[in-house]
Amino acid sequence: TSNRAGSLKSLPSLFKRPALVQLYLLTMVVILGQFTVYSYITPILMNVGHLSENATVWFLFIFGIAGIIGTVISSRTVDKHRSGTLVIPMLIMTVCVGLLTVTSSHFGVLVILGTFWGASMTAISMAFQTLLLDTARDAADVATSMFSGIFNIGIGGGAFIGSRVSAEFGFAAVxxxxxxxxxxxxxxxAAIWLKRGSAILPTR
Structure with missing residues (x-):
């Protein structure tokens, strides 16, 4: 509705909301990380893990399908367990991505990693969107536009970082x-969660 759309004049007040600033920073860095590696997942699997093209396609298919799992789980937990729904998928992503290089030649292990990685990425996206609506319900249009812009910067920035890292150190380092x-x-x-009892900063 128009009374919740917000305007450019509302931007300064939005950035006075700690939870929203946290959300934007998390979005930027997590999406940077996601697309640093995902932009180059095919050469990583084929050049580092020496997987066939067919196996690589199957990995990407499994990753995509796993997103449905993440959607189902997150939709059932995000309202009651905000902190866990935010932090646990990020932790799972960190582990999956960190193990990618050393497991890249083992397709069976990659299937498991791809499932958890794909599900957690979708769960994080849903948690971000829920947090966004909770924090900026009165200026949803402007806040959502900012979120989309930051998300897209993360995609492009991640691809750039992956490009530079692979050129300097090889795909295994990405x-x-x-x-x-x-x-x-x-x-x-996790530090915020331990200190405040919630992983999410105050909305005001």
């Missing part, structure tokens, strides 16, 4: 950089 980026977010949210 997952570790992505793991570090997402891992920083896990540690930050």
């Amino acid at each position: 997952p570790y950089v992505a793991c570090a980026l997402i891992g920083v977010c896990v540690l930050a949210c």
Whole structure:
């Protein structure tokens, strides 16, 4: 509705909301990490793990299908367990991405990693969107536009980081950089959770 759309004038007030600033920072860094590695997943699997093209396609298919699992789980937990629904999928992502290089030649292990990684990525996206609506319900249009812009910057930035890392250190190093980026977010949210009893900062 128009009274909840917000305007550019509402931007300064939005950035005074700690939970929203946290959401934007998490979105930027987690999506940077995700697309640092996902943008180059095919050359990582084929060049580092020496998987066939067919096996790589199957991995991508499993990753995509697993998103449905993440949607179902997150939709059932996000309202009652906000902190866990935010932090646990990020932790799972960190582990999956961190293990990618060393398991890239073992398709059976990759199927498991791809399932957990794909599900957790979708769960995180849903948690982000729920947090966004809770924090900026009175200016949803502007807040959502900012979120979309930051998300897209993360996609492009991740692809750029992956490009530079692979050029300098090879494809095997790319997952570790992505793991570090997402891992920083896990540690930050865990620290907030331990200190405040919630991984999410106050909305006001």
